[in-house]
Amino acid sequence: MVPATLVRPELVRLELVRAVARRAAVPGVSVPGFDATVEFARPAVLAALPVAAVVLGLLVLRRGGGRAATPDAGAGRRARIALLATRTVVVACLVVAAAGPTTVTTATTPGDPTVTMLVDRSASTDVYPSVADDLEAAIESEGVAVDRVRVAAGNRSRVGDGLLANLRPNGSVLVVSDGRVTGGASLARAADVAESVDATVNRVRLTPNRTDRRVAVFGPSKVSVGVENRFAVRVSGVESGESAGGGGEGANGGAAPTGATVTIEVDGSVVDSRPVPENGTVSVTRNFSSVGPHRITARLNGDDVHAANDVYRKTVQAVERPRVLYVSRGDYALEEYLRRLYDVERVAEVPEDLGDYYAVVVHDVAAPDLGSVGALQKYVIDGGGLVVVGGEHAYEKGGYGSSQIASMLPVRVGGSTGRRSQVVLAVDVSGSAKSGMRVQKSLALDVLDQLGGQNRVGLVAFNRQAYRVANLTALDGSRADLERKIRSLRSGGGTNVARGLLGASNLLGDRGGTVVLLSDGRDAAKPSFAAADRLESRDVRVVTVGVGSVNAKVLRGIAERTGGTFLPADETNRLRVEFGGPNRRYDGDHLVVVDDGHFVTRGVDPTASLPGSNEVGVKAGANLLAATGYGAPALSAWRFGLGRVVAVTAYGADGSLGGLRTRPASLLLSRSVNWAVGDPQRKATGVVSAPDTRVGRPTRLVYAGEERPSVEGISFSKVAADRYEARPVPDARGYRDVLGSSFAVNYRAEYAALGVSPALKRAVERTGGETFGTRQASAIADAVTQQTTHRRRIERRWDWALLLAGLVVYVGEVCARRLGRYRGRGAIP
Incomplete structure (x- = not known):
């Protein structure tokens, strides 16, 4: 990889003009x-x-x-x-x-104007009229030949493979499909290849003339006996007669179900039956009183195309409450809260023997009073769970920094916000970013606003090269100058994300730091990932911010390779937590979810106000899940050895957990302990895992015991001491019993996603294609003729x-x- 070019700030604009001029952006004279x-x-x-x-x-x-x-x-x-x-x-x-x-x-070179029509006749397209025959005849009547290829049929939708097989350099394809892929290459992968060979993907807009709905049940697969749990029954699909402008192609979950009734059964007894509501979701709460498998079945009543997806089955394994050790020297309401969910034993300090517990909760205990920290460390490394709750006697106030417990925590003890960091903003100014350049600048200014004045911040712009716009300086004295330089950036030239990354890294120097990359990621993955690997070796972390029509695969891959984070454009306020100063706040003073993709925080919108917090900073490789309203870490998690550790570092004004004990914020506490517990059957024998599956797809059965189990039609293989696994592939819907456990087999994936896939629409946009109506044969013929006519720019010096x-x-x-x-x-x- 050639190092990125860095030039003086005063030459940036001239260099950008030169780059654009080489791409014929400077006006010529006719x-x-x-x-x-x-x-x-x-x-x-x-x-x-x-x-x-x-x-x-x-x-x-x-x-x-x-x-x-x-x-x-x-x-x-x-x-x-x-x-x-x-x-x-x-x-x-x-x-x-x-x-x-x-x-x-x-120079214009006419191509061979042939329409390669990829036709999908899989089951999911039965809701649309068959338009391929008439469209083929109409296109050929325009004098353009049609090469028709079937890419999906029945229950097999390998549309991505079909698209890959029919791509030609500078060619064009017309897709007549809903874009729902159930096997093989994804449409995103096919779009990557199409872009690399300058091929164009067009599609035909499909409007449903028949109705089909599907039902599914969501919720935990393992629960504790006697603990109330919530399950969601969701109905979605496509409705006939919708107009194209109103979502007529349908989208998975986008159509409002009408004229259908959903009936919900638990262990064979009906617990609810009602018309499907406008939002398509019905909630059910259940408290299972007996250990073992339980069955939740949802049925749709109403006329539609496919009966297979009108029934959904879910198994729930009820287990004994996990044993949790609660370590505390004070009287806190958290203990009572935990006792409602787990089998809790309280002690004043950590004992030597922790083998009977699924998780240990340490609440506001100073390091000298912790007890056997060595036994706790071995317990976590071997797979145990640990939740450390802060307060006036924990973390920096309890001497954790010099204790053995510090190595297990996902946070550094001391100095959360206000510490000095090196940050480089790398702003994509390539031609692909031109249409969104105003948004790009606005986001760059917004990111700058998240950073506290104590940080040293620099600025790099990049297209095919990297341009040093501003050297690293303390933001306190350079904020206005950086804002001015960001506003003056101009777009042009090709995209080379790798150059931008390396240019930003060179600006950081040997000390490393953080690169905040603002880009659409519209570049090849391989060189971008190679550059990210180089940055990781230089102790440089990359936070990627997606702008415009984003290639999330590239941006997410860069972040993951460097231990950074991928942020959508509307979530840059998460940067406040790590780089914000004490005067740089979120809106409001309540708890803020920072990572909503984690098990602990998914779907939770907390409203608790937590004015107190321990002074900690999140370690590299850990997940910051939630922060306080003033930007301090509140909830962090990571894996330590085979175990899981959660750090709760914010608390109420009186030193208690305050609003964290009431819904919805209380879900963060229970889920933190649940996540730390992990598999509540990991100490059990017999079938300890039997996930639900679909027809034609394998499930993974795990059996714990000294001898290999014998089950007719299922072959178990030994994978570890006292551990056996089997991967049966069921061929029919229903429930299956296995050695005292059970799993559900639901309808095939072909019936699980309805409506036109967003991935197909993105593939068309990325390759510069068009969407045509079923009666636009003339427009299709003209477009294909233009797309296959090659124009070469001939330059003579x-x-x-x-x-x-x-x-x-x-x-x-x-x-x-x-x-x-x-x-x-x-x-x-």
Whole structure:
């Protein structure tokens, strides 16, 4: 990988102009009667022409300005004018040659206008009318041949594989499909390949003429006996007769179900039956009183295309409450809260033997009073769970920094906000970012606003190269200057994310730091990931912020490889927690979820106000899940050895957990302990895991015991001591009993996602394709003809010709003067 180029700040704009000029962004000059455009690679050089002409005139004409009139004075003056003219021509040739004159013409090569029509006749497309036959005939009547290929049928939808197999360099395909892929390559992968070979993906807009709905049940697969749990029954699908403008193609979960009733059964007994509500979701709460598998079945009643997806089955394994050790020296309400959910034993300090517990909760205990921290560390490394709750006697206030417990925690003890960091903003100014450049700048300014003044911040802009816009300086004294430079950025040129990353890393230097990359990620993954690996080795973390039509795969991959985070454009306020100063707050003073993709925080919108917090900072590799309203870490998690550790570092004004004990914030506490507990059957024997599956897809059965189990039709293999696994592939829907456990088999994936896939729409947008109606055969024929007609830009440089012309004029003028002297005429004194 070639290192990224870094230039001085004052040269940034000129370098960007040069980059754009090489891509023909600098306006050319059309010459009448000449089928070409004249462009200059370095147009700024032309400014030297008038200056050179004035200087040359002064030098030549002043030589005879003070002489008396003689009979030869007129001849001398004419000779000087001739000399000025010839020297002016020579200088003009040199200056114009230095400006890089180029003539640009366009050569058009007609291609073979054949429509490659990819037709999907899988079960999920039964809600749409069959349009392929009529469309094929109509296109061919426009004089364009059609090559028709079936890419999916029945229960197999390998649309991505079909698209990959039919891509041609500079070619075009027309997809007649809902884009629902159930196997093989994804449409995102196919779009990557299409972009790399300059192929275009078009599609036909499909409007449903039949109704189909599907039902699904969501909720925990393992629960504790006697603990109330909530399950969601969701109905979605496509409705016939919808207009294209109103979502007529349908989207999974997007259509409002009408005219259907959902019935919910638990262990064979009906617990609810009602018309499907407008939002499509029905909630059910259940408290299972007996250990073992339980069954939740949801049924739809109503006419639609497929009956298979009108029934959904879910198994729930009820287990004994996990044993949790509660370590505390004070009387806190948390203990009572935990006892409602787990089998809790309270002690004053950590004992030597922790083998009977699924998790240990340490609540506001100082390091000298913790007890056997060595036994706790071994317990966690071997797979145990640990939740450490802060307060006035914990973390920095309890001497954790010098204790053995510090290594297990996902946070550093001491100094959460306000610490000094090195941060470089890397802003994508390539041509692909042009349409969203206003948003790009706005986001860059917003990111800058998240950073506290104690940080050292620099700025790099990149397209095919990286340009150093501002060196690392303390933000306190340079914020206004950085804001001005961000507003002055201009777009142009190609995209090379790797160059931008390496340029930002070079600006950080040997000390490492953080790069905040603002880009759409529209670049090849391989070089971008290679650059990310290099940054990781330099101790540089990358936070990627997606802007515009984002290639999330590239941006997320860069972040993951460097231990950073991928943020959507509307979530940059998460940067406040790590880089914000004490005066840089979230909106409001309540708890804020920072990572809503984690089990602990998913779907939780807390409203608790927690004014107290321990002074901690999140370690690299840990997940910051929630923060306080003033930007301090409140909830963090990571894995330590085989175990899981959660740090609760915010608390109420009185030192208790305050609003964290009431819904919805209380879910953060219970889920934290649940996440730390992990599998509540990991100490059990028998079938300890039997996940639900679909017809045609395997499930993974795990059996714990000394001997290999024997089950008719299922073969178990030994994978570890006292551990056996089997992977049966069921071929029919229903419930299956296995050695005292149970799992559900639901309808095939083909019936699980309805409506046109967003992935297909994104593939069309990424490749510059179009979406056509079923009666737009003429437009399809014209578009394919244009897409297969190749235009080449032919550039011809003329600097050599101008240099040659200048040389000829100069030599001719010298020869003429020598000849004049030889003959004694017209000599210039």
